[in-house]
Structure formats: C-alpha cells, structure tokens
Amino acid sequence: AKAANSPADKSKNKGGRGSKKQVFESYMAFEEVSHGLKRGELIQGQIRINPKKYHEAFVPSPDDTRDIFLDGIVARNRALNGDIVVVQILPREQWKVNCTYLSVYSIVLVCKPDVLNFWPDVTVEDQCSDQDELIRKVYTFIVTENSLSFVLRIVNRHLPFVWQVVYIVEKKHSRAVTGFLKFLPDKPFAMFSPVDHRVPRINVFLADCPEDFSSRPGDYSNTLFICRITSWAADSNFAEGQLAKTLGQAGEIEPETEGILVEYDVDFSEFSDEVLDCLPKNLPWTIPPEEMRKRRDLRKECIFTIDPSTARDLDDALSCKQLPDGNFEVGVHIADVSYFVGEDNALDAIASQRATSVYMVQKVIPMLPRLLCEELCSLNPLTDRLTFSVIWKITPEGKILSEWFGRSVIRSCVKLSYDHAQSMIEAPEKMFSAEELPPADPEHPIDEIHQAVLNLHSIAKNLRAQRFSGGALRLDQLKLSFTLDKETMMPQGCYVYQYRDSNKLVEEFMLLANIATAHHIHSRFPELALLRRHPPPKAKMVDELQELCDQLGIDIDLSSAGALHKSLNTTLGDDEYTTARKEVLTHMCSRPMQMALYFCTGVLKEEPLFKHYALNVPLYTHFTSPIRRYADIIVHRLLASSLSAYFLYKIQKQASHCNDKKTLSKRVQELSSELFFGVFVKDCGPLDSEAMVMGVLDQSFDVLVLRYGVQKRIYCKSVAGLDSFHHRKVGKKSELTLVWTPEDPEKAPEEQVISIFTLVEVQLKADGAPMKYSAMLKRPEENES
Incomplete structure (x- = not known):
C-alpha cells in the first residue's frame, strides 16, 4: 500500500x-x-x-x-x-x-x-x-x-x-464527515463538529463557509454539511478542513442519506460518457449469431427466477427437470456479465472501483449502468439472455452424480417473487391460476413450474440437512425492513424480515454453485483463483464467552461451527422467552466471529487457511451475483480461462479492495436502516416493546428490542425515577441492581436486578437530536400493569 x-x-x-x-x-x-x-x-x-x-x-x-x-x-x-x-x-x-x-x-x-x-x-x-x-x-x-x-x-x-x-x-477512512458548523466570535475560522464522535472537530476558515454565516450563524444551526479533513498538525487537537457541500436540513432522509454515502466513500455519481460508450449501441440488443453458436442453448428448458418482489437486477435463475431414472437435472444459471464488461476499459475500471452495489432502504447505488443491471444482464422473463450455467445430475436425497460448467443461453419463463415460491411450497396440491402469478411463458404450464419449485424445495431441504449435520453454522439475526410511501418514500411501517423456505431454497443452490465453482477454478488455476475464506472466531473471545455461558448454566458448545449450530438449535425451547434468549445468544456468539475475506490463492500459501469456517467447507467463492459484485466477474473470467499468471498481484489487490468496499457497503446499509427507523420513531413514536438484556456494563446495559430487532444502550443515570444503582461482577457475569424511587413515599424502594437475559419493557422515543432516538426503561410496576 x-x-x-x-x-x-x-x-x-x-x-x-x-x-x-x-x-x-x-x-x-x-x-x-x-x-x-x-x-x-x-x-x-x-x-x-x-x-x-x-x-x-x-x-x-x-x-x-x-x-x-x-x-x-x-x-x-x-x-x-x-x-x-x-x-x-x-x-x-x-x-x-x-x-x-x-x-x-x-x-x-x-x-x-x-x-x-x-x-x-x-x-x-x-x-x-x-x-x-x-x-x-x-x-x-x-x-x-x-x-x-x-x-x-x-x-x-x-x-x-x-x-x-x-x-x-x-488512509482508508475517506476523511469526509457530516456535521454542523459553530460560529466562534473573534476567530478567523468556524468549528465543525462531526456527527461521528470518532472524528476530531475541524477548523474551517470563514472564507470557506456560506457568505452570510458570520452575520447569521443561527440560520445554519440545523444545517448538515459535508467537510473534508485536509490536514491535522501534530501540535493541535483539531484538524483543518474544507466544506465540500451543504446537504440540507438535518433529520431529512435525502440529506442524511447523501451524507452517509459521501462519508463512506460510495460513488453515487452518474456514469460518465466514456463508461456508457462501452455499452452496446444498437438497441434493442440481440445475441449475435456467432455468440449463440459458442453456447449451450437452454432456451427451451423450464428456467425461472426467484427474487424479492422489488428486485430489478435478476442475476440468478434455477431449473429442475426430473429424469427417467428418478434423479434430477438441476441447473443454476448466472448472468454472464463478463461478456459485456471487457477487461481494462472504462466500464471495467468503474466497476472494479465501485466493487459492489450498495443497497439502502429506499434506493440502490448500482455497480454497473442500469442498461446492464436492469436490462441486458438481468434475467428478465420471456427474453433471451447470456448466462454461465452449472448443471448437476443429482439424486432426490441431494447426492451429486455429475456436474457440468459452461456458457449458455436461457429464456426465463417467469419472474417469481419469494412470496410466490413460498405459496407454492405451502400449497403443494393447489392448482394455481394465471391471475395468481406473474406472466409466464405458455410453453411451460403453471403446474410444471409449480412442480419444479416443489422438487427444488425437497432437494434443498436434504442439502441443507446434510450441510448442518456436516458441521455448518448459520447465525440468523433479526433484520428490520420497512414499508415506504410510494410517492414520498417515507417509512409508513416496519417489520422484522421473515426468512422462509423459499429463501432457503434459493440460498441452498447458490451455495452449491459457489462451492462447485471454487473447486473448479482452484483446480484449473491453483495460483490465481479468487476465493472467499472465513477465518475461525477469535480464540480469546470464544474462551471468555464459553466461560460466561458455563457460569450462566447455558449448555452451549463453542468448540466448532457445527457444535455451536447444534447447541444453539437444540438446547433451547420454542416458547417466547427462549426464542428471545436465542436471539440474544446469537448476538453474543456473533461478536467473536471474524469477517469473511476475498483472497488470491497464490498469495496465501497455506491451504488450511482457505477454509470457510461458518460453511465448514475447504473452498468457497462468489460466483452467483456478478451484476452487484465485482469479485464474481473475476471468477467468471477465471471460468472462461481468460487469465494468465500476470494477474496474480492484480487479483489480490482487487480482492483487498472488494473486502473494503463490502465492509463499507454493509455499514451503509445498516446506517440507512437506522436512519429510516429514526424517522419512523420520530413520526410514529413513542413505541413500546419488550426487550431482553444482552450485555451489562458498570453504568449501563444493552438491550435487544424484540419487536423491532434493534439494539440500544440504556444509561442508568438517564433512567427517570431511579434513586440509585449498584454494579457487581461475579466471574464473567455482570449485574446491575436498580433502586427505584417509590411513587408512594410510605413504601420501601423497589429493587430491579439487571443481568443477561433479563426481560424488561422499554419505550423508544425521539430524543431531540435529528434522527436520534433513545430507549427509555419503564418502571417494573409498569411491566405488570
């Protein structure tokens, strides 16, 4: 670097x-x-x-x-x-x-x-x-x-x-931050206070501020700015910087969203003419005859997509055909983005720089121009599309008998949503009418599509069972989703996203395709393969968590991914309390986990380090989402045998960049969700919910708000009606004893013990600062009423 x-x-x-x-x-x-x-x-x-x-x-x-x-x-x-x-x-x-x-x-x-x-x-x-x-x-x-x-x-x-x-x-940090300007009398500069307290305050020269800032500073008290740090001298607590942009009023969705994107270095600019010149000119585009001759023609097959109902970038499709011997021919068909994104041109440069599409609550910042994302590469129904296919001959129990990789042409017969597929799974005997599903190719009757979904579901269940019995781990955490007003794009409601059988079906075959691709490219390019490894969790943190669970009397085995998955899913009941406790335990078990990383096999020599801990497989990669991940495009190029040894350094450098961008993208997605939830609390709050304690400190404690899946910290000093509090620690277990001031002076103070897994009632309430909300602990007697 x-x-x-x-x-x-x-x-x-x-x-x-x-x-x-x-x-x-x-x-x-x-x-x-x-x-x-x-x-x-x-x-x-x-x-x-x-x-x-x-x-x-x-x-x-x-x-x-x-x-x-x-x-x-x-x-x-x-x-x-x-x-x-x-x-x-x-x-x-x-x-x-x-x-x-x-x-x-x-x-x-x-x-x-x-x-x-x-x-x-x-x-x-x-x-x-x-x-x-x-x-x-x-x-x-x-x-x-x-x-x-x-x-x-x-x-x-x-x-x-x-x-x-x-x-x-x-300097990985962008040095760009959102915040507010404060006027300093008799100073040649203003003080910029970042919203993120991890960034220092910044001196901004008045000449760089709005013209009337010095005369009317109060007009800007609620204005959100972007400031870029230009220098930070060794003899100053404060950095120096320049205002990059006036975003607008704090607390409004669009200014706050733009601030998040700039701060996390997400390129959301329009694609340049140079980039757009790399796209096909003759529209509507059709597959050239010479390209058709190079590929396996699968257009007559019953192939379909299953995606979220709002998805526009459809980069994976499935097929499942029963064979005369009782086995199945199952295909995963992935958009051939590498056909359109040539190496070392302007389009490739911007895609490699962006590295990933960024998904926010109300919008997507695409990695590729929309003509590719939503049209030419998207596996839209009733349209010929170029794909990379993996086709297996597989038994009903999920045993793979043979495997084929190759470039292909498909014609998706229908665009199913997860809801459509779920309805088919839940009603195996039902005859669906044309009105209940999106437009479908008449060449493939609805009952044929329905049966294919049922067969895929049956095989996926067996594959999933094999994975987890073989030692895989999945830590499902609550994910907040929103319903938006179509005109204003403001949150109308929120709910915890349900991960159902239709999601599991798609996930299982995408995992199978990624694992197969990893083995294929590693065997062909042992020094060049772009793989994805998942290091084991941090040993010291695992030991401390095991010690805490042992002290709490929780029978949990952290010795391996499979042991953890088994104990998380077998030692707990299914009543409301144990379901909440499992959510908190899942969060606790997530903390020692490390992030999965892209890497080039020629750089990391020790093959045991290639392993993916959570999936418990020796080799893994990303192949199934080339519209939204640049790493997948590199893997497609490897599959097409288009690389040489020259690319060793280049692949590792791109792998590191993809890691960085994936981390930032994940954080932007989280911040977008926090932003919308903050608006929702402000507009629709206060919101009451049961919460479970997930961590205890000496003056505060963290809770998982069960109704919304958000985590909040409650500070004892800010709890209304609290007379005093006392902290004690026994081994790894922390406890806070809260002493409530009695509402009736003649009654003795009431004590409430707060420790991990304690159920409490909280109220989420906007706390005055834009987009911010607090979790207020309710009195124990309120819990009972």
Whole structure:
C-alpha cells in the first residue's frame, strides 16, 4: 500500500510551530517503520475505534488472541477508523501506569498462570516458592527489559496503556464527515463538529463557509454539511478542513442519506460518457449469431427466477427437470456479465472501483449502468439472455452424480417473487391460476413450474440437512425492513424480515454453485483463483464467552461451527422467552466471529487457511451475483480461462479492495436502516416493546428490542425515577441492581436486578437530536400493569 505519511511529516510538524506544545508524536520515517516491522518491533493492522467510547481503539494482535488496546486520542496519533496503521510500545517512561511494586503484585495475583507459563527464567521450583520472590523477579524483569512479547502476552491484558500509532500506512477512512458548523466570535475560522464522535472537530476558515454565516450563524444551526479533513498538525487537537457541500436540513432522509454515502466513500455519481460508450449501441440488443453458436442453448428448458418482489437486477435463475431414472437435472444459471464488461476499459475500471452495489432502504447505488443491471444482464422473463450455467445430475436425497460448467443461453419463463415460491411450497396440491402469478411463458404450464419449485424445495431441504449435520453454522439475526410511501418514500411501517423456505431454497443452490465453482477454478488455476475464506472466531473471545455461558448454566458448545449450530438449535425451547434468549445468544456468539475475506490463492500459501469456517467447507467463492459484485466477474473470467499468471498481484489487490468496499457497503446499509427507523420513531413514536438484556456494563446495559430487532444502550443515570444503582461482577457475569424511587413515599424502594437475559419493557422515543432516538426503561410496576 502507498504510504500516507512521508518522512517529511516529521520535520514539517516541528517547523514554524516552536511556540506551540506538540500534542501528538511525529510519525516515524518509512525506512524506520520497514526495519521495525521486519524485526518484529512494530505491528501493522487496521485500527477500529469504538463508536460508543471513542477514546478506545483497537488493532488486531499478530497471534489473533486479543486485540491491542489504544487508550485515548493521543495514542492513536491522528489515525481515523479503518486506517492501516503501525503501532509500537511506548517507552517505559511514558507508560500511564507506573510499574510499581504494587502494580506488579496485582499482575501476579490476577494473571499468575500467564506469568508462570511465559516468564523466561521462572522455573518449576519458583512456582512453589514464596510469592514475594516471584513478584521481585517479575518487577526486576519489567524494570530492566522492554519486551514486546511480554507486553503482548501479559501487559496488554492488565496494563493496557502502552501502545501508540507511529505511522499511517494507508488512509482508508475517506476523511469526509457530516456535521454542523459553530460560529466562534473573534476567530478567523468556524468549528465543525462531526456527527461521528470518532472524528476530531475541524477548523474551517470563514472564507470557506456560506457568505452570510458570520452575520447569521443561527440560520445554519440545523444545517448538515459535508467537510473534508485536509490536514491535522501534530501540535493541535483539531484538524483543518474544507466544506465540500451543504446537504440540507438535518433529520431529512435525502440529506442524511447523501451524507452517509459521501462519508463512506460510495460513488453515487452518474456514469460518465466514456463508461456508457462501452455499452452496446444498437438497441434493442440481440445475441449475435456467432455468440449463440459458442453456447449451450437452454432456451427451451423450464428456467425461472426467484427474487424479492422489488428486485430489478435478476442475476440468478434455477431449473429442475426430473429424469427417467428418478434423479434430477438441476441447473443454476448466472448472468454472464463478463461478456459485456471487457477487461481494462472504462466500464471495467468503474466497476472494479465501485466493487459492489450498495443497497439502502429506499434506493440502490448500482455497480454497473442500469442498461446492464436492469436490462441486458438481468434475467428478465420471456427474453433471451447470456448466462454461465452449472448443471448437476443429482439424486432426490441431494447426492451429486455429475456436474457440468459452461456458457449458455436461457429464456426465463417467469419472474417469481419469494412470496410466490413460498405459496407454492405451502400449497403443494393447489392448482394455481394465471391471475395468481406473474406472466409466464405458455410453453411451460403453471403446474410444471409449480412442480419444479416443489422438487427444488425437497432437494434443498436434504442439502441443507446434510450441510448442518456436516458441521455448518448459520447465525440468523433479526433484520428490520420497512414499508415506504410510494410517492414520498417515507417509512409508513416496519417489520422484522421473515426468512422462509423459499429463501432457503434459493440460498441452498447458490451455495452449491459457489462451492462447485471454487473447486473448479482452484483446480484449473491453483495460483490465481479468487476465493472467499472465513477465518475461525477469535480464540480469546470464544474462551471468555464459553466461560460466561458455563457460569450462566447455558449448555452451549463453542468448540466448532457445527457444535455451536447444534447447541444453539437444540438446547433451547420454542416458547417466547427462549426464542428471545436465542436471539440474544446469537448476538453474543456473533461478536467473536471474524469477517469473511476475498483472497488470491497464490498469495496465501497455506491451504488450511482457505477454509470457510461458518460453511465448514475447504473452498468457497462468489460466483452467483456478478451484476452487484465485482469479485464474481473475476471468477467468471477465471471460468472462461481468460487469465494468465500476470494477474496474480492484480487479483489480490482487487480482492483487498472488494473486502473494503463490502465492509463499507454493509455499514451503509445498516446506517440507512437506522436512519429510516429514526424517522419512523420520530413520526410514529413513542413505541413500546419488550426487550431482553444482552450485555451489562458498570453504568449501563444493552438491550435487544424484540419487536423491532434493534439494539440500544440504556444509561442508568438517564433512567427517570431511579434513586440509585449498584454494579457487581461475579466471574464473567455482570449485574446491575436498580433502586427505584417509590411513587408512594410510605413504601420501601423497589429493587430491579439487571443481568443477561433479563426481560424488561422499554419505550423508544425521539430524543431531540435529528434522527436520534433513545430507549427509555419503564418502571417494573409498569411491566405488570
């Protein structure tokens, strides 16, 4: 990656600012960083800043056991969330916690097993000797050595204040933020306050502000701006920046949405003429005869799509034909986007840069121009379309007997929604009329389509059962969906999305196709295959979760993906309380999980690292969504055997970019949902709901609001009617005792114990700030009334 800071930064921060006190350390020189990384004295990783406690930041440790903790803004040295940074241990004289005899005594008491297992000169005899002697040895070692491995293994757990950022390798954060302007009398600049507290306040020169801002600052108190950070000097707590755009009134959907897109570096501009010139000119477009001759013609087959009812980019279709021997010919047919997106032209460049379509509540930011997304590549019904097909001969039980890959031509006979397919599954004997379904090809009667759906459902159930009995894991979390007014696009209502058999049917065959494709391209291109791996969860977090569950008396097995899935789905009942508890447990089990990543097989040499943990398969890739994911286009090109060894570096670089864009896209989708729910609470609230406690801190606790599937933090100090509260921790279990002020002065105060899985009643209420809402805890007696 290109270095974001050069050695010049070191001198620049000192020059001309001699009278100012330096807040941050100057960055190391590039050569010094390179040598330090090679010698193992420095550590490189991606910084994550806690959105709820912005003074806390983390960088993954090399051994993946426990994250390195950065305490405070100074320690992260002007790095922003997502940046690739290099960290080092501060010199001992700068440690916040002095290595006194007393603090060493605490270390030995708290983490004696770690000390005994790690310490270089502690013998077995020492373990049985006087504890004061052991403490003396440890203290001497700390005072005389500055050991990186010691801090990694011991101090980072118990004295976590010794790390700092010394270099920014790559500025992944866009440096663009939404926020508000504040007028500062007698200053040549205004203060920009970002909505995201992880970003510093920014000085913006008045000349860059609206013309009448200085004379009428109150007119802009509720105006949302985009500001880009241009610099951040080492002698200032504040960055400097320029206003990029005035978005509009805070709290309105479109300005807030645009702010999210800019902040997360999503390109939502119109496609340029140069890009559009790469598209077919002669419309309506038809498949050239010479292309037809190269492909397997499947247009006579009963092939159909199953998608959300609002979908316009239909990139996958299914077919299922029963054979005379009782087996089935099942096909997955994927839009051949690579036919239209040539390599190294303007269209390919913008697609690779965008890397993914971004799905928000009210709109989609497409990866490709709409002519491709919604027309030429979309597998629209009753239209000839180019595809890549995987066709299996498969038994009713789901055993694969043979497999064929190839380019094809299909003609989808009907566009089914998940609701249509679900109706067919739930009414296997029903004769559906033409009016109950979308327009269909008369060549394929409705009952033929219905039977194909039923056969696919039956096979999918067997495939799914095999996957989970073979050790796969699925952690389903509640997903909030909205109904929108068609004219205003404002939320009219919201509901938790139901994942049904029709969804599972499609998912099962997409997984099967992706797994088959992964094996195919890896066998053909062992050094070039673009695959998707899912690392196992962080071991330390898993151990802590297992310890907590054991203490709570929850019989859960976290030893493997399959064991976790089995225990989540067999140890719980099906009443309302246990259903809620399963949701909370699922969230708890999700926290140690790592993200799945694209990678090039030629870069990651150890094949066991290729494994996908949750799916429990050795090889996996993405093949089934090339309209909305650039990684799938690369996989299609590999399938078409169009790559050579030259592309090794290029594929890995694109894989890393796809990872970044997928992460940002996921966050944008979450923020869009939060935005719409905030509007819904403001317009339709207050909203009452039962909630279950999913985490307890010393002054607050987190709840899962069961009716809406959202998570909120409740701060004890803000709970109305609370007299006092007390926190205690036993082992891994935290408890808060809330003491409510009695409404009747003659009655004694009532206590309420809050711990994991406690059911409470909450009220969601807009709290004054645009788009923000709070969860208010209701009194226990209100729960009973």
